[in-house]
Amino acid sequence: MSTYPTLSEMDITRTEQIRHYTLHQEGNRDVLKIFYQRKKGSFLPERKTFRFGRSAKMISTGDREHPTREIYEISPFLLKAVSELDQLLKQHDAVVDKKQHIIERMAQIEQEIQSAHEEIRGLLKEL
Numbered sequence: 001m002s003t004y005p006t007l008s009e010m011d012i013t014r015t016e017q018i019r020h021y022t023l024h025q026e027g028n029r030d031v032l033k034i035f036y037q038r039k040k041g042s043f044l045p046e047r048k049t050f051r052f053g054r055s056a057k058m059i060s061t062g063d064r065e066h067p068t069r070e071i072y073e074i075s076p077f078l079l080k081a082v083s084e085l086d087q088l089l090k091q092h093d094a095v096v097d098k099k100q101h102i103i104e105r106m107a108q109i110e111q112e113i114q115s116a117h118e119e120i121r122g123l124l125k126e127l
Contacts, residue, residue, distance in 0.1 A: 004088060006080040010050060018092075021085050028054045028072050032081065052078040 002008040004015055012018075017036045024031055032050045054072035061069050 004084040006077065007084050007088075010081060012048070014044075015088055016092075018085070018088060020089065021082075023078075023082060026051075028056075030054065030074060030078055032078060034085070050081075 004012070007015060012034065014036065017038065019035045019037045021032060021034045023033075030052045032052065033047050034050075035047045036044070038044055038046055052075040054074060056070050057073055058068045059071055061067060
């Protein structure tokens, strides 16, 4: 079973390559664009576009002249997909933060080693 079942159902398999997504409305449709980080020379697309229809729903307004009004709701499937994308990108950010922390720690250790190396060279010159 996939960690992201809704994305799998949308045929999104390389979740580790997702950079970001955008979501906007065009009339009564929602447009989800998913952008990927691809290697140079890759034949795979840099983005995928999905369109979701909105369902019409009648709601009561409480007004005597116009007792009901039609509204359009976002697709529950789209909401699940966006939730999974948010979860996925949050994990990517955590990995990036961890990677950045490791890089900074390595730079700090390299500086300490260089300082110790210079100190030992100085001691050798005194001998």
